[in-house]
Amino acid sequence: MNTTPATTVEAVVTDFNVVTGLSKSKAPLQRRLSAMAEMYADQEAATAQLTKEDVLVYEFFDMGVPSTSGDVAYGTSITYPGKVGDEYHMTKGHFHEVLDTAEIYYCLSGRGYMLMENPEGDWQAAEFTPGQAVYVPRRYAHRSINVSDTEPLVTFFAFPGHAGHDYGTIETKGFRKLCVESDGKPEFIDNPRWQA
Numbered sequence: 798m799n800t801t802p803a804t805t806v807e808a809v810v811t812d813f814n815v816v817t818g819l820s821k822s823k824a825p826l827q828r829r830l831s832a833m834a835e836m837y838a839d840q841e842a843a844t845a846q847l848t849k850e851d852v853l854v855y856e857f858f859d860m861g862v863p864s865t866s867g868d869v870a871y872g873t874s875i876t877y878p879g880k881v882g883d884e885y886h887m888t889k890g891h892f893h894e895v896l897d898t899a900e901i902y903y904c905l906s907g908r909g910y911m912l913m914e915n916p917e918g919d920w921q922a923a924e925f926t927p928g929q930a931v932y933v934p935r936r937y938a939h940r941s942i943n944v945s946d947t948e949p950l951v952t953f954f955a956f957p958g959h960a961g962h963d964y965g966t967i968e969t970k971g972f973r974k975l976c977v978e979s980d981g982k983p984e985f986i987d988n989p990r991w992q993a
């Protein structure tokens with residue numbers, strides 16, 4: 798009996814280190830401060846830092862699957878420790894182009910938060926500690942934030958292949974909340990530059 802399906806898709810095998818998130822078989826996509834300096838609240842601090850060094854804020858490995866609704870896009874994300882002024886290092890953050898798609902993140906190492914907000918005005922911050930999974934519900938923009946002084950924040954993520962990335966909305970409006978260090982601890986405060 799011939800059991801070969803009409804379309805055959807090869808199983809894809811990739812690797813990533815379960816603590817560092819680094820992959821040997823894939824090239825990382827890297828975002829340095831210069832690629833997102835205008836997203837930080839303290840623009841003077843961002844400019845001053847850029848004159849010294851264009852630091853690597855985060856990198857991620859996209860394991861490379863097709864962008865179709867039946868597929869699951871996945872990879873690892875590594876946000877390095879550091880601050881711009883009082884604001885912790887973070888990813889750019891995005892809505893999904895297909896707003897009604899969720900995402901799951903599993904924290905492999907480090908410490909931080911997933912900051913989320915939806916167009917209806919709700920916002921939430923879920924803690925990342927190793928071994929905990931954060932489910933980003935449909936319609937929520939999401940940004941990873943590293944609140945450790947020393948350790949990278951490493952997560953594994955998975956989302957529907959057809960979700961797409963809408964970076965423009967956050968680039969224009971920003972997130973409603975910022976995560977800053979206050980008395981040595983992370984605190985979420987209103988973003989004075991947030992645009993309704």
Ligand SMILES: O=P(O)(O)OC[C@H]1O[C@](O)(CO)[C@@H](O)[C@@H]1O
Pocket residue numbers: 856857858859872873874875888889890891900939940954956962
């Ligand atoms: O896409 P951003 O906001 O730059 O953040 C990076 C992370 O988010 C993802 O796009 C997944 O949501 C990953 O590819 C990556 O780890």
Ligand SMILES: [Fe+2]
Pocket residue numbers: 891892893900939956
């Ligand atoms: Fe996403």
